[in-house]
Amino acid sequence: MTVASDRKAIVTGGASGFGLEISRRLRESGARVAIVDISQDHLAHATSALGPGVLPLQVDVRSTQSVRDAVRTATAKFGGLDTLVISAGVIHIKPLEDVTEADWDLTLDVNLKGAFLCSHRAGRSMAERGRGVILHMSSGGATRAHRGNVAYDASKGGIEAMTRAMALDLAPYGIRVNAIVPGLIRTYDISEEAAAERGKVVPMGRLGDAEDLAGPAAFLASEDARYITGACLVVDGGVLVQQRSPAVETFPLDRFPHIGPFRGPW
Numbered sequence: 185m186t187v188a189s190d191r192k193a194i195v196t197g198g199a200s201g202f203g204l205e206i207s208r209r210l211r212e213s214g215a216r217v218a219i220v221d222i223s224q225d226h227l228a229h230a231t232s233a234l235g236p237g238v239l240p241l242q243v244d245v246r247s248t249q250s251v252r253d254a255v256r257t258a259t260a261k262f263g264g265l266d267t268l269v270i271s272a273g274v275i276h277i278k279p280l281e282d283v284t285e286a287d288w289d290l291t292l293d294v295n296l297k298g299a300f301l302c303s304h305r306a307g308r309s310m311a312e313r314g315r316g317v318i319l320h321m322s323s324g325g326a327t328r329a330h331r332g333n334v335a336y337d338a339s340k341g342g343i344e345a346m347t348r349a350m351a352l353d354l355a356p357y358g359i360r361v362n363a364i365v366p367g368l369i370r371t372y373d374i375s376e377e378a379a380a381e382r383g384k385v386v387p388m389g390r391l392g393d394a395e396d397l398a399g400p401a402a403f404l405a406s407e408d409a410r411y412i413t414g415a416c417l418v419v420d421g422g423v424l425v426q427q428r429s430p431a432v433e434t435f436p437l438d439r440f441p442h443i444g445p446f447r448g449p450w
């Protein structure tokens with residue numbers, strides 16, 4: 185795989201989960217990497233985990249000004265920008281009747297508007313040089329519903345639509361735009377027993393981990409993927425192609441005691 189060693193990258197949500205692992209992979213290939221994250225604690229941990237050569241930037245991706253400053257800082261420091269990976273995201277699982285307008289706004293603002301602001305601004309910087317790669321993070325929820333995830337699933341449906349729309353608009357500038365559709369990936373604390381139980385819904389027999397995402401991300405960012413744009417690459421061990429068995433459903437009704445027979449207007 186041809187991952188150029190002179191890459192200049194920004195990874196949002198780069199201080200945790202997939203973003204951290206993808207940043208590590210890009211660093212190992214010699215890229216300069218700016219990790220953008222809202223959490224100072226995550227940034228401190230990631231900076232010591234990744235070592236020298238990363239540029240930590242505390243940024244709220246919902247803020248136009250902060251995003252603009254971050255792209256300007258990274259571009260100036262690296263002498264350009266050719267790779268943007270968007271992994272900043274939030275999820276709040278709630279039954280529909282408990283979802284507030286604030287929940288909706290937070291989820292859509294971070295997951296969808298934040299992805300738009302970052303790619304809009306970084307795309308402009310890449311277009312000036314006539315090349316670039318943007319990678320969004322979708323979810324199985326974009327095309328199949330997760331119970332209790334109305335705002336999250338809506339945000340990820342938007343990510344897939346936006347990926348295709350941006351791919352068309354940016355192709356004339358030499359910029360490719362793709363998305364990864366991760367499955368059940370273990371980036372959160374969970375016991376071995378619970379992980380094994382949840383892994384039963386996956387045809388490949390286990391939950392994924394962040395490293396399972398890093399290879400496909402590096403491929404899509406590489407020259408080997410030079411003719412791929414507008415694609416949503418599913419990386420889920422086979423989850424989306426199957427019919428689910430209720431006995432091992434990941435979002436079973438008993439996790440949502442409020443959701444049952446219709447109990448009248450809320």
Ligand SMILES: NC(=O)c1ccc[n+]([C@@H]2O[C@H](COP(=O)([O-])OP(=O)(O)OC[C@H]3O[C@@H](n4cnc5c(N)ncnc54)[C@H](O)[C@@H]3O)[C@@H](O)[C@H]2O)c1
Nearest residue numbers: 197200201202221222223244245272273321323366369371
């Ligand atoms: N883990 C999974 O199973 C899974 C599955 C499908 C899709 N995804 C998606 O992949 C992406 C990464 O997931 P993850 O599990 O690595 O998440 P994570 O929670 O480990 O990492 C997300 C990072 O985003 C940062 N962040 C949150 N709000 C921000 C903001 N306003 N500005 C800047 N940074 C912000 C957080 O501080 C955190 O470091 C998300 O978009 C998520 O929806 C995850």
